[in-house]
Amino acid sequence: KGLSLTYEVGEMPESRYSAKATSKGTLHELQDLEDLSANLRAAPNNGGDGKEVVARDYVSEAVYTQERPPPCDSKVLLHSCCAPCSGAMFEEMVSKSLHVTIFFYNPNIHPRKEYDIRKNENKRYAEQHGVPFVDCDYDEKSWFTRMEGLALDPERGQRCTACFDMRMEVTAAYALENGFHAFTTTNATSRWKDKSQVNGAGVLAAKKILVLPRYWLYEWQTDAMTKRKYEISVEKRFYKQEYCGCSYSLRDSNTWRKQQGIPTVRIGGDTAGLGTRYFEDAEKDAEEESQEVVDSFFKDAENQFGDETRLEKVYEGRKKNAGTAEENNW
Ligand code: SF4
Structure with a gap:
């Protein structure tokens, strides 16, 4: 409780700076998981080696949802871009008896002065509530490497997909290494962001892991939450x-x-x-x-x-x- 933790560049997955934009929006990523499950169900039961193929529901293995949230006492890693976006989400999670840790991995923020302002304020907020805060290294070189060729894209274009993918991949990696049941992001609360682009990145990051941690798809932009x-x-x-x-x-x-x-x-x-x-x-x-x-x-x-x-x-x-x-x- 109230711990300040770190996550150094040397511990982060190397793929974070080499991969390009890959997620394709929430519906596409969920459909992909449905298709995987259907293909498995359609596979011949003998599988060629006499072993029965066990049916799986990849959607349930990759995501928690509005109707099926993480159970009480689950450990949730909340990727946070800033204090204002994390407050209401954090409260909602605590009201559901979840154990929240705030994860600050935002190598996109430029310049460093703005990065420090946003990070330090988020850290103070976490401390006030006795919530663990993971202070990740400022990994801006990796961010610029991954964004090569995307400088001219407008907001909500391919650069933003790559930016969300990168942050979700690193969040998912930390969540996996540290025994979290779920992860999600404050980027899903902002009207300035394309919700499908944000959540698509989260679902894809979870799909690469299966079964835990799962990405939590939730309606964080209701009128009550925004208020x-x-x-x-x-x-x-x-x-x-x-x-x-x-x-x-x-x-x-x-x-x-x-x-x-x-x-x-x-x-x-x-x-x-x-x-x-x-x-x-x-x-x-x-x-x-x-x-x-x-x-x-x-x-x-x-x-x-x-x-x-x-x-x-x-x-x-x-x-x-x-x-x-x-x-x-x-
Ligand atoms: S989401 Fe898009 S506009 Fe925002 S920091 Fe990332 S790349 Fe830049």
Whole structure:
């Protein structure tokens, strides 16, 4: 209880920086598990060696759901991106008599200053509640390696799939090594994320393990959960982040803001680029993340904010793997 644990890069699976985006959304991943089960059922019973083939339900082996949550006293590893997104989920889990550990593996967050702000606040929140907190190494080199070739993707594109896959694979690996029954992620609470993309990554990571730990598919975005999320954020006066997390989302958020005449993102300090620096008014804060604002951003992002060659122009001639540090200007 209240322990601060670590997970070092040397302990993490090497595949985290080499694999590319592979998950294909919740429905596809669940269907894949159904198909595997059906294929097994259809296999001839003698299997060629006289042994009977035992039927399996791969969906139940890979996921917990709304109707079939982890049983009381299960150990749940909650991958968390920040304190505001973890509060309501954590409360919901405790109300179900689950033993929660918060797992902070977010090598996507850039720059380091923003990473430290989000991590330290989440750690303080865990300590206040006597919850174990796993402080993973800042693994940003692996993240950039895995994202190679995806810098120009808009949010919700292939880069985000790879980003969720990477974080879920590492979460699942830790959960397996440390005897957890289930894992899930706070990314599933945010309207800024594509829920199917987030959960698809979780299901695929669990599918590679079978039988435990399982990914927990749950409706974390109900009105009640969202309301509670903002209430806790106001109670605790959490830091209000202004972009998803990676350098590319920072770039795109600032582009969009400039077009809307909104001041650009400010990292740290007591003044935000937009609105208040800390959560202060649950209703107003929720409005800033309203469906209209989210939809408007993604509509503009789809066509690269009105200029489909904008990003090529920005990165034209830039180098990041040049022979000398001076030549690198990515
Ligand atoms: S926009 Fe967010 S989810 Fe997508 S790659 Fe960047 S940090 Fe990851």
